[in-house]
Amino acid sequence: MPPTANTTSDSSRWQDLSKPKLTNDGQLENIKSHLDLVLLALEAIANISSEAILEAAKDLNLESVVGDRITLWRLRASNPQRKSSRGRKKLDVEEARSLVLIICYLANQHQELLRRAVSLLEQATEQNQAPHQTALLGDYLDKFINYYQERISNFSDISTVSSSKLAWKLLIDILFYSGQNGHRLLWIAIFDAAQTSPNS
Numbered sequence: 001m002p003p004t005a006n007t008t009s010d011s012s013r014w015q016d017l018s019k020p021k022l023t024n025d026g027q028l029e030n031i032k033s034h035l036d037l038v039l040l041a042l043e044a045i046a047n048i049s050s051e052a053i054l055e056a057a058k059d060l061n062l063e064s065v066v067g068d069r070i071t072l073w074r075l076r077a078s079n080p081q082r083k084s085s086r087g088r089k090k091l092d093v094e095e096a097r098s099l100v101l102i103i104c105y106l107a108n109q110h111q112e113l114l115r116r117a118v119s120l121l122e123q124a125t126e127q128n129q130a131p132h133q134t135a136l137l138g139d140y141l142d143k144f145i146n147y148y149q150e151r152i153s154n155f156s157d158i159s160t161v162s163s164s165k166l167a168w169k170l171l172i173d174i175l176f177y178s179g180q181n182g183h184r185l186l187w188i189a190i191f192d193a194a195q196t197s198p199n200s
Helices: 008-016 023-046 051-059 069-077 095-111 109-126 135-151 160-177 182-196
Strands: none
Touching: 023 095, 023 109, 023 135, 023 160, 023 182, 051 069, 051 095, 069 095, 095 109, 095 160, 109 135, 109 160, 135 160, 160 182
């Protein structure tokens, strides 16, 4: 069920996220993985806690979908790439919508931090320097890699260079998701990625 929004803005954002047109379970699995990775990167850059995620759900009137730590854990663990995955057979579209809105809400709260981080990343790239040499980006990269190693089962198959590239890409993506239309961008991105993935 859609949230009982307190504002027209909440309701319109929910309506923006139209029902997806997917053809197989592989696409659904890719969506689970994509959303979990975006949230993992957001946790790493902004020190997002489970409590902050639950508070965001409350602010957005999504408690019926994400109401407690156990529900949140089960939702995150549905990512088939997670070491703790329970591999649920079907993605709940309402859960996907809720995660998108929560991610973008939290990203917006930390938009200034995200802008600063991406600006530092751009400067480092232009000057041909290693981004992780700056304190903010170095801390983010360490946390992202640690989280990935702890939670994702295929970590041993990914090189340091590849994991770093993934971290920087997600950081830039999250900045876009922090804007007014971020929920639409993320919604489109997860389904585009699902449809073009070799697993789909």
